[in-house]
Amino acid sequence: MAFEKITEQPSQYRHLEKMSIASLLTNINKEDQVVPQAVAKAIPQIEKLVEVVSDKMLMGGRLFYIGAGTSGRLAVVDASECPPTYGVPYGLVVAVIAGGEKAITTAVEFAEDDREQGWKDLDVHGINEKDVVIGIAASGATPYVIGALDECRKRGIVTGSISCNPDTPISAAADFPIEVVVGPEFVTGSTRMKSGTAQKLVLNMISTSAMIQLGRVEDNKMVNMQLTNDKLVDRGTRMLMERIQLEDYEEAKALLLKYGSVKKAAESFA
Incomplete structure (x- = not known):
């Protein structure tokens, strides 16, 4: 049937x-x-x-x-x-x-x-x-x-x-x-x-x-996302600022771009 x-x-x-x-x-x-x-x-x-x-x-x-x-x-x-x-x-x-x-x-x-x-x-x-x-x-x-x-x-x-x-x-x-x-x-x-x-x-x-x-998200954040455009770089920078309590946007952005992800940048700052 x-x-x-x-x-x-x-x-x-x-x-x-x-x-x-x-x-x-x-x-x-x-x-x-x-x-x-x-x-x-x-x-x-x-x-x-x-x-x-x-x-x-x-x-x-x-x-x-x-x-x-x-x-x-x-x-x-x-x-x-x-x-x-x-x-x-x-x-x-x-x-x-x-x-x-x-x-x-x-x-x-x-x-x-x-x-x-x-x-x-x-x-x-x-x-x-x-x-x-x-x-x-x-x-x-x-x-x-x-x-x-x-x-x-x-x-x-x-x-x-x-x-x-x-x-x-x-x-x-x-x-x-x-x-x-x-x-x-x-x-x-x-x-x-x-x-x-x-x-x-x-x-x-x-x-x-x-x-x-797999550990690719921490809290509710995409901490491992690829920084493939300005929108994602900005999102990542703000995520990093919040995570490591850094108030300087440009400093956080530079740190993010150096390490390539929110997770790695935050770990380097610890």
């Missing part, structure tokens, strides 16, 4: 083309409000996955995301923001998207249907049993992702998944499945909407919690 693709069910709203702009926006917003409630229900599942991700990373492993389409693009966003935000090396959190880099901005036809390619794309990174792989698919049925998780399981690599339907094939393929069921989309089947929002929230929770467990 096939599982139920709630993400593909008809929208609860009809004749969208006849709605006023105000009605469109109000109804989209109304639907969006169910997303955090659905995520909250999945917290016990998310907690289990974060625990294993943190443990593996503390032992020297890496975190891999793998997805197609919107799911893959969301994975790329989350992975790419970890190094500048938390000062971790590039390659510690890796996103793999069906169709490769081209698929970040352009749809690659049928890339998500290749069941064998997902593992091939992971294998390029020398993935092994120290790592964790999280498959992301709103439908929960993407062959590219499921094939990759199946191969990971054969090789003793811990896996997780994020989907937006109940009892999905991707959940069956994962050691630590997460299902955030947000209901039919405002535009029927447009899973870049509520499903995409749910996936983004869960990815935020996973990577942020893991980075905190």
Whole structure:
């Protein structure tokens, strides 16, 4: 018996083309409000996955995301923001998207249907049993992702998944499945909407919690962030001033730029 693709069910709203702009926006917003409630229900599942991700990373492993389409693009966003935000090396959190880099901005036809390619794309990174792989698919049925998780399981690599339907094939393929069921989309089947929002929230929770467990946050501050623009230098300078009780902005800025992070600058001042 096939599982139920709630993400593909008809929208609860009809004749969208006849709605006023105000009605469109109000109804989209109304639907969006169910997303955090659905995520909250999945917290016990998310907690289990974060625990294993943190443990593996503390032992020297890496975190891999793998997805197609919107799911893959969301994975790329989350992975790419970890190094500048938390000062971790590039390659510690890796996103793999069906169709490769081209698929970040352009749809690659049928890339998500290749069941064998997902593992091939992971294998390029020398993935092994120290790592964790999280498959992301709103439908929960993407062959590219499921094939990759199946191969990971054969090789003793811990896996997780994020989907937006109940009892999905991707959940069956994962050691630590997460299902955030947000209901039919405002535009029927447009899973870049509520499903995409749910996936983004869960990815935020996973990577942020893991980075905190790795010691990349102190108090509530990003003390290891990379100083890649003036805004971040200013933020870092003010964080450093507060942390070491230094009132001179320019002195704190010079100290920050010398050592490259709030954490290292503060340690040098002690």
